[in-house]
Amino acid sequence: xxxxxxxxxxxxxxxxxxxxxxxxxxxxxxxxxxxxxxxxxxxxxxxxxxxxxxxxxxxxxxxx
Numbered sequence: 491x492x493x494x495x496x497x498x499x500x501x502x503x504x505x506x507x508x509x510x511x512x513x514x515x516x517x518x519x520x521x522x523x524x525x526x527x528x529x530x531x532x533x534x535x536x537x538x539x540x541x542x543x544x545x546x547x548x549x550x551x552x553x554x
Contacts, residue, residue, distance in 0.1 A: 495536060498523040 498515070500523040510516050544550070 495533075497529055497533070499526050499529070500524060 498520050500520045502525060505515060505517050505520070
């Protein structure tokens with residue numbers, strides 16, 4: 491890996507307590523964060539032409 495890219499995304503709903511315990515991410519952490527649709531194009535441009543690997547993506551998909 492040559493580059494780490496990190497975005498906090500506002501899911502548009504409360505983060506369940508069990509998720510906060512698991513990730514440490516709170517509603518307060520994301521309240522002023524952009525929505526996915528606000529950064530989707532930027533993320534696409536970053537990932538275009540790369541190999542994208544997601545760990546346990548089925549866990550994250552329900553948040554979209």
